[in-house]
Each structure stands twice: as C-alpha cells, then as structure tokens.
Amino acid sequence: MAKNSLSDITAPWPEQHLQKLGHCPVCQSNLAELLHQDLQDRIFFCAPGRWTMLSCQQCGSGYLDPRPDEASIGLAYSQYYTHDIDESWLSDASFWARRLPSWRTGYIKRRFPAFAVQSANLLGGQLLARNPTARVLLERDVRHLPTPLADARLVDIGCGSGSFVKRAQLLGYHAQGLEFDPQAVEQAQRQHINVTQGALPDTGLPSSHFDAVSLSQVIEHLHEPVRALHEISRILKPGGFFWLSTPNALATGHRRFGGYWRGLEPPRHLAVFSAKALQSSLQAAGFTDIHFQCPGPVSAWFYQASQKIAATGPDTAELGLNQDSVLLNEIRAIDRLSMTDPCAGEELIVTARRV
Ligand SMILES: [Zn+2]
Known part of the structure; x- marks a missing residue:
C-alpha cells in the first residue's frame, strides 16, 4: 500500500464540511481554553486540514473545534485500516x-x-x-x-x-x-x-x-x-x-x-x-x-x-x-x-x- 506523503495533508478540509461546536461534546460546557493549534494528520498522512484542539475547563477533556462533520469524516479514514490491526x-x-x-x-x-x-x-x-x-x-x-x-x-x-x-x-x-x-x-x-x-x-x-x-x-x-x-x-x-x-x-x-x-x-x-x-x-x-x-x-x-x-x-x-x-x-x-x-x-x- 503506497504511503501518502506530507503534501497530501496540506490541503484544507472542505470548508462546508467543518462543524463549529462552540461547546464541549462531552459535558456541553462552553468554557474552554486553547490547547493546540495547527494539528495535522501525521500518523496516516491522509486527512487534509489543520486542527485546533480546545481544553474544556469544566471536565478536562480535549476536543477539536471546528471538527469534520459526519458526512465528511470518511476523508480521514482513507488510509486507516482497522482490518490490519492484529491484537496480540x-x-x-x-x-x-x-x-x-x-x-x-x-x-x-x-x-x-x-x-x-x-x-x-x-x-x-x-x-x-x-x-x-x-x-x-x-x-x-x-x-x-x-x-x-x-x-x-x-x-x-x-x-x-x-x-x-x-x-x-x-x-x-x-x-x-x-x-x-x-x-x-x-x-x-x-x-x-x-x-x-x-x-x-x-x-x-x-x-x-x-x-x-x-x-x-x-x-x-x-x-x-x-x-x-x-x-x-x-x-x-x-x-x-x-x-x-x-x-x-x-x-x-x-x-x-x-x-x-x-x-x-x-x-x-x-x-x-x-x-x-x-x-x-x-x-x-x-x-x-x-x-x-x-x-x-x-x-x-x-x-x-x-x-x-x-x-x-x-x-x-x-x-x-x-x-x-x-x-x-x-x-x-x-x-x-x-x-x-x-x-x-x-x-x-x-x-x-x-x-
Ligand atoms: Zn467538558
């Protein structure tokens, strides 16, 4: 299987498929601080986009906001093979x-x-x-x-x-x-x-x-x-x-x-x-x-x-x-x-x- 290169991840995620949350998806609180910026898919090198992760001040979870919507999330799994995983x-x-x-x-x-x-x-x-x-x-x-x-x-x-x-x-x-x-x-x-x-x-x-x-x-x-x-x-x-x-x-x-x-x-x-x-x-x-x-x-x-x-x-x-x-x-x-x-x-x- 050909491995994608870094260049594949530099494109933006399709704008119309970005979902703005405005609250924590775990506890629903809207109190959040910036945790990371410009995150990229440096694991499978297949998902475009740069991502911001917020830290929820209420429950301590981290979450992407904005994030890919459900209709587009498949884009992030084009090189992700669950069926390759052998659990020893x-x-x-x-x-x-x-x-x-x-x-x-x-x-x-x-x-x-x-x-x-x-x-x-x-x-x-x-x-x-x-x-x-x-x-x-x-x-x-x-x-x-x-x-x-x-x-x-x-x-x-x-x-x-x-x-x-x-x-x-x-x-x-x-x-x-x-x-x-x-x-x-x-x-x-x-x-x-x-x-x-x-x-x-x-x-x-x-x-x-x-x-x-x-x-x-x-x-x-x-x-x-x-x-x-x-x-x-x-x-x-x-x-x-x-x-x-x-x-x-x-x-x-x-x-x-x-x-x-x-x-x-x-x-x-x-x-x-x-x-x-x-x-x-x-x-x-x-x-x-x-x-x-x-x-x-x-x-x-x-x-x-x-x-x-x-x-x-x-x-x-x-x-x-x-x-x-x-x-x-x-x-x-x-x-x-x-x-x-x-x-x-x-x-x-x-x-x-x-x-
Ligand atoms: Zn929370």
Whole structure:
C-alpha cells in the first residue's frame, strides 16, 4: 500500500464540511481554553486540514473545534485500516509468558473455566495471580471480563476484524462484533467470526440483551460520545458489564509531546477524555460500580509513537528527542505510578456495571 506523503495533508478540509461546536461534546460546557493549534494528520498522512484542539475547563477533556462533520469524516479514514490491526496478547511480551506459557493459560483457565487449551498449569496460574504486574497484563488481555455464566452474550463494538470477538468466544462468551469498516467486516466473516456492520450511537442491537460490552479505542472517534454511552447502557442487561479504553487527556506524554502526542490523532480523534469526564458521563448514562483499571506498561508504545510523529514536525529540537534516558525514566515512572493510580497512565481503562 503506497504511503501518502506530507503534501497530501496540506490541503484544507472542505470548508462546508467543518462543524463549529462552540461547546464541549462531552459535558456541553462552553468554557474552554486553547490547547493546540495547527494539528495535522501525521500518523496516516491522509486527512487534509489543520486542527485546533480546545481544553474544556469544566471536565478536562480535549476536543477539536471546528471538527469534520459526519458526512465528511470518511476523508480521514482513507488510509486507516482497522482490518490490519492484529491484537496480540499483551502478556506475550512479558518474560514469564515467553518462558512459562502454560502458567499464563493456567491463570486464564482459572478465571474462565470454559477456556479450551491444551496445556494449562493451574498452580502456575495461581502464582501469577499473586504477582501484581502479571495480573495487570493478564487482566488487560481478557479486558477484565467477569467469568461468564451459561449463555452469556458479549458484543465488542468497533471490533475491527474481530480478534477480540474470537478471544471472548474462547473465554466462554457467545460473542459478536459490530464494525463500521466494511472491509474489516468482510475479513472477519471470511474467518467465520460473528461480526456485522454497524456503529454507535445507533447500533440497531436489541435492548437489555448483552451481559458484556467492550469498546476499545472507539469513543474518542465518535461525534456523539455521550449518546453512545447511553446506547451501550440500553443494550446491556441490568447489572451488565462494560469495558472501555481510550487515551488519557491528562497523560504525562500529552504534556511532554504536546500536539505530537499519539493519543490526539487529529482529526480522527474528536474528543480525548479526562478520567473525571468519563466518570461523570458513565454515571449520567446509567452506570454504577465504575472503576479505573491499570492500563499496563503501554507508555513505551505511546512515547515511541509520539516521537515518530514529532520527527515529522518542524520543531523537533525542542522536544529533547535525544534525551533518551530522560524519556526512558519517564516511561518507567508512568508505568510504575499507574499501578497504584490507574488514572496516571497514557491510557484510561474503565469498567462499570449497568444500573
Ligand atoms: Zn467538558
């Protein structure tokens, strides 16, 4: 696939397709400060336009204003391939999972008795459960899902080509996926994964139907994130489990890299949430038992990706790109801190139950 060049992003976004908001799309407040100017698509190099991000003074979220309207947003996805994304087990990157894969499967088997595997060392799994770092990685792998009861149903919304749908099936859920990108849907269906085309906030899925819903790196792309949360609340059974991940607007990396931070991804990310904004939006949408979870050691990925974005910018010298030891120490510090303060990481992961 030919990569577009910088010149493709220098054109303006079509004027008639710019939507002026005048308020925060998360909390509706009109109190905002300028956060970034002249943001460009330096990740996929396919979206034209220069973007302004405001910081909401009420809820701490960042949002593009103006932003692409819904009719034109497809322009920003011409080089964006959800169906290329292969979601590997995060724990695979760890020392013990490479040396002792049966311990990892042992942990999962203890949590999900339906998990069908050849070799599972249950005692090894028990030992891993006592190790906080291992537990964080393994729980992230299974999206903190509860052990499913018989016939429990799960939908992964924005599932790409369905790798997590497949995983949830292995864990014992009747799992399905919903995906906007028709090519990703086709790829999933070729692998006989139950994925249909659709998107938030109007999923067309039945009310009070699901025991679990997961939403990985999706909410920041939506024009109506609050309506989306209400929709998820509608399709969940009372007491149903919800898992969400999204970049953290108040991340250390955001302060470090400014407009080049990987979590921004203009103009595909329309709003980047703060933990406070997520908490109150979830409460308003009928969720309770809201818990932020440690995202795991993801800072290195954010920092490397942000460095790559910054390297295409005009003012890379100011970012201290050669101060590798400073950045490495910062990455370690963030990952360490997020073990005790889950809202201190580059990413927010939240679990909740429908009232
Ligand atoms: Zn707000």
